[in-house]
Amino acid sequence: MAPPQPRRTTDRLASLAALSSEITRCRRCPRLVAWRQEVARTKRAAFADEEYWGRPVPGFGDPGARIVLVGLAPAAHGGNRTGRVFTGDRSGDWLFAALWRAGLANQPTSVALDDGLRLRGAYVLAAVRCAPPANRPTPEERANCAPFLRRELALLGGTRVLVALGGFAYQALAAEEGLRPRPAFGHGAEAALPDGRVIICSYHPSQQNTFTGTLTEKMLDDVMARAKQLAGGPRQR
Numbered sequence: 001m002a003p004p005q006p007r008r009t010t011d012r013l014a015s016l017a018a019l020s021s022e023i024t025r026c027r028r029c030p031r032l033v034a035w036r037q038e039v040a041r042t043k044r045a046a047f048a049d050e051e052y053w054g055r056p057v058p059g060f061g062d063p064g065a066r067i068v069l070v071g072l073a074p075a076a077h078g079g080n081r082t083g084r085v086f087t088g089d090r091s092g093d094w095l096f097a098a099l100w101r102a103g104l105a106n107q108p109t110s111v112a113l114d115d116g117l118r119l120r121g122a123y124v125l126a127a128v129r130c131a132p133p134a135n136r137p138t139p140e141e142r143a144n145c146a147p148f149l150r151r152e153l154a155l156l157g158g159t160r161v162l163v164a165l166g167g168f169a170y171q172a173l174a175a176e177e178g179l180r181p182r183p184a185f186g187h188g189a190e191a192a193l194p195d196g197r198v199i200i201c202s203y204h205p206s207q208q209n210t211f212t213g214t215l216t217e218k219m220l221d222d223v224m225a226r227a228k229q230l231a232g233g234p235r236q237r
Protein backbone atom coordinates (compact mmCIF):
# COMPACT_ATOMS: atom_id res chain seq x y z
CA MET A 1 0.00 0.00 0.00
CA ALA A 2 1.26 3.48 -0.88
CA PRO A 3 2.39 5.62 2.06
CA PRO A 4 0.15 8.58 2.98
CA GLN A 5 0.66 11.69 0.84
CA PRO A 6 1.48 15.07 2.35
CA ARG A 7 -1.33 17.50 1.52
CA ARG A 8 0.46 20.86 1.52
CA THR A 9 2.86 21.80 -1.27
CA THR A 10 5.57 22.72 1.23
CA ASP A 11 5.21 19.34 2.93
CA ARG A 12 5.37 17.59 -0.43
CA LEU A 13 8.51 19.50 -1.40
CA ALA A 14 10.13 18.62 1.91
CA SER A 15 9.15 14.97 1.58
CA LEU A 16 10.47 14.78 -1.97
CA ALA A 17 13.73 16.43 -0.92
CA ALA A 18 14.12 13.96 1.95
CA LEU A 19 13.43 11.04 -0.36
CA SER A 20 15.91 12.35 -2.93
CA SER A 21 18.56 12.60 -0.24
CA GLU A 22 17.83 9.05 0.87
CA ILE A 23 17.99 7.77 -2.71
CA THR A 24 21.37 9.37 -3.37
CA ARG A 25 22.87 7.55 -0.39
CA CYS A 26 21.56 4.08 -1.28
CA ARG A 27 24.04 1.19 -1.60
CA ARG A 28 21.60 -1.72 -1.74
CA CYS A 29 22.85 -3.23 -5.03
CA PRO A 30 26.55 -4.20 -4.80
CA ARG A 31 26.98 -4.65 -8.56
CA LEU A 32 25.52 -1.24 -9.36
CA VAL A 33 27.41 0.53 -6.58
CA ALA A 34 30.66 -0.87 -7.98
CA TRP A 35 29.74 0.06 -11.57
CA ARG A 36 28.58 3.62 -10.89
CA GLN A 37 31.78 4.31 -8.95
CA GLU A 38 34.00 2.64 -11.54
CA VAL A 39 32.48 4.73 -14.35
CA ALA A 40 32.87 7.88 -12.24
CA ARG A 41 36.52 7.08 -11.64
CA THR A 42 37.56 6.07 -15.16
CA LYS A 43 35.27 8.57 -17.03
CA ARG A 44 34.84 9.05 -20.77
CA ALA A 45 37.67 10.96 -22.42
CA ALA A 46 35.35 13.81 -23.46
CA PHE A 47 34.47 14.41 -19.79
CA ALA A 48 37.88 13.77 -18.27
CA ASP A 49 37.94 17.21 -16.59
CA GLU A 50 34.53 16.78 -14.96
CA GLU A 51 33.73 15.34 -11.57
CA TYR A 52 31.16 12.61 -12.05
CA TRP A 53 28.13 12.33 -9.77
CA GLY A 54 28.68 8.58 -9.38
CA ARG A 55 25.64 8.03 -7.14
CA PRO A 56 21.97 7.13 -7.49
CA VAL A 57 19.89 9.69 -9.38
CA PRO A 58 16.52 10.84 -7.96
CA GLY A 59 13.59 12.18 -9.97
CA PHE A 60 13.34 15.73 -11.25
CA GLY A 61 10.55 18.12 -12.15
CA ASP A 62 7.33 19.75 -11.01
CA PRO A 63 6.12 18.31 -7.66
CA GLY A 64 2.56 19.04 -8.76
CA ALA A 65 2.99 17.25 -12.07
CA ARG A 66 0.05 15.59 -13.74
CA ILE A 67 2.37 13.83 -16.20
CA VAL A 68 5.15 11.59 -14.87
CA LEU A 69 7.65 10.10 -17.30
CA VAL A 70 9.49 6.97 -16.27
CA GLY A 71 12.73 5.80 -17.86
CA LEU A 72 14.92 2.76 -17.35
CA ALA A 73 17.99 3.95 -15.43
CA PRO A 74 20.58 6.76 -15.58
CA ALA A 75 23.10 6.59 -18.40
CA ALA A 76 26.67 5.89 -17.31
CA HIS A 77 27.97 9.15 -18.79
CA GLY A 78 24.65 11.02 -18.61
CA GLY A 79 22.77 11.03 -15.32
CA ASN A 80 25.60 9.20 -13.58
CA ARG A 81 27.89 12.06 -14.62
CA THR A 82 25.62 15.07 -14.15
CA GLY A 83 23.44 13.94 -11.22
CA ARG A 84 20.13 14.59 -12.97
CA VAL A 85 18.01 12.06 -14.77
CA PHE A 86 18.19 12.13 -18.62
CA THR A 87 20.74 14.95 -18.40
CA GLY A 88 23.92 15.12 -20.45
CA ASP A 89 23.19 12.37 -22.98
CA ARG A 90 21.47 11.94 -26.35
CA SER A 91 18.37 10.33 -24.88
CA GLY A 92 17.88 13.37 -22.70
CA ASP A 93 18.39 15.67 -25.70
CA TRP A 94 15.43 13.98 -27.37
CA LEU A 95 13.24 13.77 -24.31
CA PHE A 96 13.61 17.33 -23.06
CA ALA A 97 13.34 18.78 -26.57
CA ALA A 98 10.00 16.98 -26.85
CA LEU A 99 8.90 18.25 -23.42
CA TRP A 100 9.83 21.77 -24.50
CA ARG A 101 7.90 21.47 -27.76
CA ALA A 102 4.92 20.31 -25.71
CA GLY A 103 5.17 23.32 -23.39
CA LEU A 104 6.17 21.19 -20.42
CA ALA A 105 9.75 22.53 -20.11
CA ASN A 106 11.17 26.04 -20.20
CA GLN A 107 14.06 25.10 -22.49
CA PRO A 108 14.85 22.32 -24.97
CA THR A 109 18.18 21.26 -23.48
CA SER A 110 19.27 19.45 -20.33
CA VAL A 111 23.00 19.45 -19.83
CA ALA A 112 23.82 20.08 -16.15
CA LEU A 113 22.26 20.54 -12.70
CA ASP A 114 22.67 24.33 -12.93
CA ASP A 115 21.46 24.82 -16.52
CA GLY A 116 18.21 26.52 -15.52
CA LEU A 117 15.88 23.78 -16.75
CA ARG A 118 12.41 23.83 -15.20
CA LEU A 119 9.50 21.54 -15.89
CA ARG A 120 5.86 22.63 -15.73
CA GLY A 121 3.31 19.91 -15.13
CA ALA A 122 5.81 17.13 -15.73
CA TYR A 123 8.19 15.05 -13.63
CA VAL A 124 10.86 12.63 -14.85
CA LEU A 125 12.32 9.69 -12.98
CA ALA A 126 13.86 6.27 -13.61
CA ALA A 127 12.68 2.86 -12.47
CA VAL A 128 16.23 2.01 -11.37
CA ARG A 129 18.30 4.84 -9.89
CA CYS A 130 21.83 3.65 -10.60
CA ALA A 131 23.52 3.28 -13.98
CA PRO A 132 23.69 -0.43 -14.83
CA PRO A 133 26.34 -2.14 -16.98
CA ALA A 134 25.10 -2.34 -20.59
CA ASN A 135 21.91 -0.55 -19.50
CA ARG A 136 20.59 -3.84 -18.14
CA PRO A 137 19.55 -4.00 -14.49
CA THR A 138 18.82 -7.46 -13.15
CA PRO A 139 15.32 -8.38 -11.92
CA GLU A 140 16.70 -8.34 -8.38
CA GLU A 141 18.07 -4.81 -8.83
CA ARG A 142 14.74 -3.63 -10.20
CA ALA A 143 13.02 -5.13 -7.19
CA ASN A 144 15.54 -3.51 -4.84
CA CYS A 145 14.78 -0.11 -6.31
CA ALA A 146 11.00 -0.53 -6.56
CA PRO A 147 10.31 1.01 -3.12
CA PHE A 148 11.84 4.28 -4.31
CA LEU A 149 9.58 4.25 -7.37
CA ARG A 150 6.58 3.54 -5.16
CA ARG A 151 7.38 6.28 -2.68
CA GLU A 152 8.20 8.93 -5.26
CA LEU A 153 5.01 8.22 -7.20
CA ALA A 154 3.02 8.42 -3.97
CA LEU A 155 4.49 11.83 -3.17
CA LEU A 156 3.52 13.11 -6.63
CA GLY A 157 -0.10 13.11 -5.61
CA GLY A 158 -1.51 14.90 -8.66
CA THR A 159 -0.43 12.39 -11.28
CA ARG A 160 -2.94 11.55 -13.99
CA VAL A 161 -0.71 10.12 -16.71
CA LEU A 162 2.34 7.90 -16.49
CA VAL A 163 4.48 7.75 -19.62
CA ALA A 164 6.54 4.56 -19.74
CA LEU A 165 9.68 5.24 -21.78
CA GLY A 166 10.48 1.75 -23.02
CA GLY A 167 9.44 -1.76 -22.15
CA PHE A 168 11.51 -2.00 -18.98
CA ALA A 169 9.83 1.08 -17.48
CA TYR A 170 6.45 -0.29 -18.51
CA GLN A 171 7.13 -3.58 -16.75
CA ALA A 172 8.28 -1.76 -13.63
CA LEU A 173 5.18 0.45 -13.60
CA ALA A 174 2.83 -2.44 -14.32
CA ALA A 175 4.35 -4.44 -11.47
CA GLU A 176 4.14 -1.46 -9.12
CA GLU A 177 0.53 -0.70 -10.01
CA GLY A 178 -0.58 -4.36 -10.03
CA LEU A 179 -1.73 -4.06 -13.64
CA ARG A 180 -3.46 -7.32 -14.62
CA PRO A 181 -3.97 -8.26 -17.34
CA ARG A 182 -1.09 -6.23 -18.70
CA PRO A 183 -1.71 -4.94 -22.24
CA ALA A 184 1.19 -5.56 -24.62
CA PHE A 185 3.85 -2.87 -24.81
CA GLY A 186 3.91 -0.86 -28.02
CA HIS A 187 4.45 2.76 -28.96
CA GLY A 188 1.26 4.65 -28.12
CA ALA A 189 -0.34 1.72 -26.29
CA GLU A 190 -2.39 2.70 -23.24
CA ALA A 191 -3.37 0.94 -20.04
CA ALA A 192 -6.01 2.34 -17.68
CA LEU A 193 -5.49 1.97 -13.94
CA PRO A 194 -8.45 1.47 -11.60
CA ASP A 195 -8.01 4.91 -9.99
CA GLY A 196 -8.35 6.72 -13.33
CA ARG A 197 -4.68 7.22 -14.08
CA VAL A 198 -3.46 6.02 -17.48
CA ILE A 199 -0.13 4.54 -18.53
CA ILE A 200 0.97 5.55 -22.04
CA CYS A 201 3.77 3.56 -23.60
CA SER A 202 6.50 5.14 -25.70
CA TYR A 203 9.57 3.72 -27.34
CA HIS A 204 12.59 4.77 -25.32
CA PRO A 205 14.40 7.80 -26.81
CA SER A 206 17.67 5.86 -26.96
CA GLN A 207 20.15 6.45 -29.74
CA GLN A 208 19.40 2.95 -30.98
CA ASN A 209 15.78 3.96 -31.54
CA THR A 210 16.26 7.54 -32.70
CA PHE A 211 19.16 6.86 -35.10
CA THR A 212 17.25 4.08 -36.82
CA GLY A 213 13.99 5.99 -37.08
CA THR A 214 12.22 3.53 -34.80
CA LEU A 215 11.30 6.60 -32.77
CA THR A 216 10.83 9.90 -34.60
CA GLU A 217 10.20 13.38 -33.18
CA LYS A 218 6.64 13.19 -34.46
CA MET A 219 6.04 9.91 -32.63
CA LEU A 220 7.33 11.35 -29.37
CA ASP A 221 5.37 14.57 -29.90
CA ASP A 222 2.21 12.51 -30.41
CA VAL A 223 2.77 10.77 -27.07
CA MET A 224 3.25 14.13 -25.33
CA ALA A 225 0.10 15.51 -26.94
CA ARG A 226 -1.90 12.47 -25.84
CA ALA A 227 -0.48 12.71 -22.32
CA LYS A 228 -1.50 16.36 -22.11
CA GLN A 229 -4.94 15.54 -23.42
CA LEU A 230 -5.48 12.84 -20.79
CA ALA A 231 -3.92 14.90 -18.02
CA GLY A 232 -6.50 17.60 -18.54
CA GLY A 233 -9.46 15.38 -17.82
CA PRO A 234 -11.12 14.67 -14.46
CA ARG A 235 -9.49 12.18 -12.14
CA GLN A 236 -11.69 9.49 -10.65
CA ARG A 237 -10.14 8.96 -7.22
Ligand code: SF4
Nearest residue numbers: 026028029056130145
Ligand atom coordinates in the same frame (compact mmCIF):
# COMPACT_ATOMS: atom_id res chain seq x y z
S1 SF4 B 1 19.60 0.74 -8.02
FE1 SF4 B 1 18.24 1.60 -6.44
S2 SF4 B 1 18.23 0.07 -4.78
FE2 SF4 B 1 20.03 -0.38 -6.10
S3 SF4 B 1 21.74 0.77 -5.14
FE3 SF4 B 1 20.85 2.07 -6.73
S4 SF4 B 1 19.36 3.36 -5.63
FE4 SF4 B 1 19.83 1.60 -4.32
